[in-house]
Amino acid sequence: MPKPKKNFSPFLSALLGGLVVAVLGLIAIAAGLVQSDGGSTTTTVAAPLSAPVDAKDEGGSGNVVNQIYKTDGEGVAFIESQLEAPSEGAPEGLSPFGEPEPSPEGGAATGSGFVIDDEGHILTNNHVVEGATKVTVKLGASEQSYDAEVVGADPGTDVALLKVDAPESEIHPLTLGRSSDVEVGDPVVAIGNPFGLDRTVTSGIISAVQRQIQAPNGFSITHVLQTDAAINPGNSGGPLINAEGAVIGINAQIATGGGGNGNVGIGFTIPIDTVRAELEQLKTKGEVEHAYIGISGGTITSELAKALNLPTDEGVIVQVVVKDGPADKAGLEAGNTSAQINGEEVTLGGDIITEVDGKKLKSMDELVEIIQASKPGDELELTILRGDQKKTADVTLGTQPQSGSE
Numbered sequence: 001m002p003k004p005k006k007n008f009s010p011f012l013s014a015l016l017g018g019l020v021v022a023v024l025g026l027i028a029i030a031a032g033l034v035q036s037d038g039g040s041t042t043t044t045v046a047a048p049l050s051a052p053v054d055a056k057d058e059g060g061s062g063n064v065v066n067q068i069y070k071t072d073g074e075g076v077a078f079i080e081s082q083l084e085a086p087s088e089g090a091p092e093g094l095s096p097f098g099e100p101e102p103s104p105e106g107g108a109a110t111g112s113g114f115v116i117d118d119e120g121h122i123l124t125n126n127h128v129v130e131g132a133t134k135v136t137v138k139l140g141a142s143e144q145s146y147d148a149e150v151v152g153a154d155p156g157t158d159v160a161l162l163k164v165d166a167p168e169s170e171i172h173p174l175t176l177g178r179s180s181d182v183e184v185g186d187p188v189v190a191i192g193n194p195f196g197l198d199r200t201v202t203s204g205i206i207s208a209v210q211r212q213i214q215a216p217n218g219f220s221i222t223h224v225l226q227t228d229a230a231i232n233p234g235n236s237g238g239p240l241i242n243a244e245g246a247v248i249g250i251n252a253q254i255a256t257g258g259g260g261n262g263n264v265g266i267g268f269t270i271p272i273d274t275v276r277a278e279l280e281q282l283k284t285k286g287e288v289e290h291a292y293i294g295i296s297g298g299t300i301t302s303e304l305a306k307a308l309n310l311p312t313d314e315g316v317i318v319q320v321v322v323k324d325g326p327a328d329k330a331g332l333e334a335g336n337t338s339a340q341i342n343g344e345e346v347t348l349g350g351d352i353i354t355e356v357d358g359k360k361l362k363s364m365d366e367l368v369e370i371i372q373a374s375k376p377g378d379e380l381e382l383t384i385l386r387g388d389q390k391k392t393a394d395v396t397l398g399t400q401p402q403s404g405s406e
Contacts, residue, residue, distance in 0.1 A: 068189045068245050069201045074140035075172040076191045076238060077113040077122050078198045079148070079162075081132035112192035112238030113162065114247065115139065115173045121283075122162040123275065124237030125252055126153045127216050129160050137162065139170045141199065152282030155217040156290050156400055158252055159275050160237075161282040174239060177246030179271035182206055182225060190229040190251055190267075192238030204229030204265075212365070213253055213268045217403040219290075222368060225249050225269040232263050240269045248272050290400035291374040294325020295332060299363040300352065307341070308348060311385055314362045318350035330395040333386065355383035371397065 113124030122137060129135050135148040146164040153160040186206045194200050208226035215221050227240060231251045239247040249269030256264060278288045297318045305313040321327050321334040335350035353361055356370055357380060374380070376399040384391050 064187075064243060065189055065201060065203045068241055068243075069191065071245050072114075072174050072239070072241055072247075073191055073199055073201070075115045075174040076140065076199060077115065077124070078138040078193050079111045079113050079122075079124055079128055079237060080136050080145075081109050081111070081129050082134040083107055083109060083131055084133055110193060110196050110234055111236040112234065112251075113137070114191075114237075114239045115171055116176070117173050118168070118171055120164045120166055120171055121151070122148065122164060123250065124160050124162060125250060125270075126155050126158045126160040128237045129153070129162070130155070130216075135162065137164050138198070139164070139166060140172060142170055144170070152286040152288075154278055154282065154288040155402055156215055156219045156288065157221050157270060157274055157278065158215045158217075159250065159270065159278060159282070159288075161279070174241075175244075175246040176276065177242055177244070177248040177272055179223070179225060179248045179273045182209060182242070182248055182271075184208060187243050188227055188229055188248070189241045190227070190231050190235060190238060191241065192231065192235035192251065194230075194232035194234040196234055200235075202230040207266070211268060212368070219400060220368060221252075221270055221274070222365075222372060223271045223274060224252075225271055227251075227267045227269055228265040229267060230263045230265075231267040250275065289376055291371050291376050291378060291397040292325070292400040293327050293371055293380075293395060293397055294322035295327045295334075296320040297350070297353075297364060298346070299365070304341075308339075310352065311388070312352060312354055314360070315352050315354040315385075316361060316364050316367050317348075317352050319347045321350075326395050326398045327393075330382075330393045332382070332384065332393055332395075352385040353382050354385060357381050358383075376400075 109128070111124060111128035113122045113128070115122055129150055130153065132150075135150060136145045137148045138145055144166075146166050148162040148164050151161045151163050184206055187203065188206060189201060189203045191199065191201050204227050206225055207228050209223075211224040211226050212220050212222050213224050225240065225248065229240065231238075231254055235251050238251050240249040240251050242248050249271050251267060252270045253268045254263055255266040255268075281288045295318050297316045297320075300310060300313065300315045300317055302313040304310070310317070318327075318332055318334050321332050333351050335347035337348045339346055339348050353367065355361055356367065361367055370380070374397055376397055378397050380395050380397065382393045382395055384393060
């Protein structure tokens, strides 16, 4: 599970490499998964389940949660990763599931995933398999373990693609949905292996859309779905499923509310549309390239502008410029004066970005969206305020590194 990150105010949401490090409470752990239909691979389409998740079906054979479990449960995978022993002198941390790192002899961690095609491809979280020397998978209710190959991984969105060579009778692909169609209040079902309890099903609703969470490597994931369906350590990589039986996201993290590492009704799911866009690169290249700008900063509000006597009440104030990054090469400057605002330490005096390609920039979120919609090598013209001067800077975006840090 991703190591919990320090909580910052919205002003201090970092924009490292063009991906905002968004902060939504104490993000600790959890789960999430997806499915795809790339290339010539065949994707199975499940029968639609149009009734509300808690409704009885017409035949009286059970409720829709029960139907989804029967239809999709066989496509959910139990994943076990053998982890290397930490290197000598390495800092102590947390495993992908919130437990202390393995002993000096190493150890095993478990998570979830699901089958997405008839070739045996399985999606899960990157943090479920990252650093593993061996990955094994059990499919559905079977106790048979299969060695899994890590075909590709993207730390920036916390997604990994596996492949198993299993009999056709054990391959049950799940249906790929559309996260862009999801609305607040929609019923959902999560299937996974919390705390090693295989094929556990929980249900709830979509609590919010368009959230941002921080990936374990320090970059942000946008368009995230929030759910109150119970997900816990071990659910990581498992599917969030809509009432039609289609996967709409990867259960990836939970907010713990400051105590323990269990579910308090706030879970975050990587949207299936994000994963869908990455699948071809994961299959063919083994990795995904993201655009990178190399700054961290914060959104300017009218209250902040008044408090700091800033020349504008909207835009992004640059806190940090990564040395030799795209923004640094374009001449952007970070602040050099520390101050305390609402208990948080901020750096003042940096450039203020007010426009991108001639369009007004209102927030960090907008800048993140622009970077994420771009490709490495794209050029952006930034309009900046530096003191009482207005300048422009042409930034050629780079490729996001494996990890982000200030």
